[in-house]
Amino acid sequence: MSSPIWDVPHLASGAPEPSADPDKVTVYNMRFCPFAERTILVLLAKKIPFDVVNINLKKKPDWFVEKTWGTVSVVRYKGEYIMESLVNCDFLDELEPSTALHPKDPLEKAMGRLLVEKCGKMRTPYYGVLLAKGDNPEEVKMKRLEMFHEVKKTLEIMENELKKKGTTFFSGGSVGMTDLMVWPWIERLTTAYRVLFPGENLDIPKEMISLLAWIKNMWEVPAIKAYGLKGDNHAKFYAQAASENCDYDMLLTKGA
Amino acid sequence: KHSQNKMSEIKLSYFNARGRAETARLLLAHAGVRYTDQRLASEQFASVKPRLPFGQLPTLKYEGELLCQSMSLARFLANEYGLAGRNSIENAQADEIVDAVNDMIAARVAVMQDSDDAKKSELMRKLLEETLPTGLGQLEARLVERGGQFFVGNNLTWADLHLYAFVDIFRSNNPEVLDGFPKIKNLTERIEELPNISKWLQSRPETVF
Numbered sequence: 006m007s008s009p010i011w012d013v014p015h016l017a018s019g020a021p022e023p024s025a026d027p028d029k030v031t032v033y034n035m036r037f038c039p040f041a042e043r044t045i046l047v048l049l050a051k052k053i054p055f056d057v058v059n060i061n062l063k064k065k066p067d068w069f070v071e072k073t074w075g076t077v078s079v080v081r082y083k084g085e086y087i088m089e090s091l092v093n094c095d096f097l098d099e100l101e102p103s104t105a106l107h108p109k110d111p112l113e114k115a116m117g118r119l120l121v122e123k124c125g126k127m128r129t130p131y132y133g134v135l136l137a138k139g140d141n142p143e144e145v146k147m148k149r150l151e152m153f154h155e156v157k158k159t160l161e162i163m164e165n166e167l168k169k170k171g172t173t174f175f176s177g178g179s180v181g182m183t184d185l186m187v188w189p190w191i192e193r194l195t196t197a198y199r200v201l202f203p204g205e206n207l208d209i210p211k212e213m214i215s216l217l218a219w220i221k222n223m224w225e226v227p228a229i230k231a232y233g234l235k236g237d238n239h240a241k242f243y244a245q246a247a248s249e250n251c252d253y254d255m256l257l258t259k260g261a
Numbered sequence: 262k263h264s265q266n267k268m269s270e271i272k273l274s275y276f277n278a279r280g281r282a283e284t285a286r287l288l289l290a291h292a293g294v295r296y297t298d299q300r301l302a303s304e305q306f307a308s309v310k311p312r313l314p315f316g317q318l319p320t321l322k323y324e325g326e327l328l329c330q331s332m333s334l335a336r337f338l339a340n341e342y343g344l345a346g347r348n349s350i351e352n353a354q355a356d357e358i359v360d361a362v363n364d365m366i367a368a369r370v371a372v373m374q375d376s377d378d379a380k381k382s383e384l385m386r387k388l389l390e391e392t393l394p395t396g397l398g399q400l401e402a403r404l405v406e407r408g409g410q411f412f413v414g415n416n417l418t419w420a421d422l423h424l425y426a427f428v429d430i431f432r433s434n435n436p437e438v439l440d441g442f443p444k445i446k447n448l449t450e451r452i453e454e455l456p457n458i459s460k461w462l463q464s465r466p467e468t469v470f
């Protein structure tokens with residue numbers, strides 16, 4: 006079985022920019038980046054063929070810094086570079102209108118985008134939990150707990166939204182743009198926290214039954230089944246992400 | 262009143278943290294007093310601990326005298342530098358606010374020290390959604406009663422600084438903690454704009470807590 010197209014080495018400075026087929030979507034990616042995951046999920050959900058160029062974000066190639074805004078994901082298409090995950094996801098949705106992930110109704114679409122913005126508030130405390138450090142382990146634990154309390158505020162918003170809608174997904178009966186845009190951080194916090202901070206109960210409260218059901222259903226979505234990372238993969242990445250020699254290729258070497 | 266003090270005559274010792282020493286540091290900063298801001302690593306603390314009167318930090322070495330207990334040494338500094346209130350009643354009013362803040366600190370410490378990890382999440386929720394808002398609400402009401410500018414005598418006292426030190430630690434993790442308490446929020450903003458305080462806030466080491 007051939008390995009997925011995204012299981013390629015992350016290019017560092019010194020490596021030349023791969024040539025791209027202008028008529029095919031190329032994604033500049035990092036395997037563990039939640040923002041970039043949005044773009045990959047959209048491509049998979051819409052069954053748009055694509056190529057992947059993985060970028061070493063600690064040792065960025067010059068061409069990446071010069072030709073883009075220096076962060077992933079970037080969609081390269083017809084000689085243009087489209088930065089910003091939300092922007093390139095919208096672009097891809099319009100590129101292939103037959104498999105629309107955004108709803109047709111402008112009002113519904115706007116409400117979905119607002120929810121995505123609202124859920125973005127979770128990112129700061131989410132990283133806060135991961136990055137908390139200090140001399141006193143008790144205080145660091147407190148910090149994680151306090152930050153996670155902030156994360157839960159967004160989780161509650163999501164739970165209430167799902168309860169109100171009464172649908173399987175935020176986008177309705179089938180998965181849509183809203184679901185895919187907010188998913189990557191949920192994927193990480195539900196897998197990484199319990200491995201990195203065992204016993205600290207930094208989990209989605211069991212009372213949030215709609216959200217927990219949504220998570221279960223999301224893991225069954227083919228795009229997420231294919232690209233999402235379960236188990237301790239995210240935890241392993243984060244545990245060494247701060248180091249200078251961050252191993253972006255850890256999934257590759259594992260398969261070897 | 263004060264001799265021209267050399268930096269070595271005043272030494273505040275604590276961990277590299279704000280914690281229970283920051284009120285004293287804010288007082289010293291506000292007074293524009295030169296002092297040694299000693300920050301001990303855990304191994305250093307371990308070795309000096311047996312020789313400390315109560316085995317605890319912070320301690321304040323002040324012109325030859327070693328003072329312990331964070332609140333006592335802060336109150337001492339407040340008295341020395343005119344931030345304890347202008348008469349006995351105001352002294353007591355400031356102490357009252359400090360005690361109320363300490364109740365909230367104690368509640369937070371209780372959560373931190375509870376070893377039952379399964380309960381902790383619920384304890385944290387209770388702290389952030391009930392205990393702290395209640396305490397802050399009571400302080401907000403007290404502040405409003407006093408005219409809304411400062412907690413005591415319409416002038417800055419260590420009560421304001423002590424509340425500030427507490428809020429400062431909380432805000433970094435829970436930025437919305439002062440939502441709903443506009444007078445306290447305004448007080449913290451005004452404290453941050455005091456020149457000596459502002460200078461200290463910009464220059465002090467960044468710490469987790």
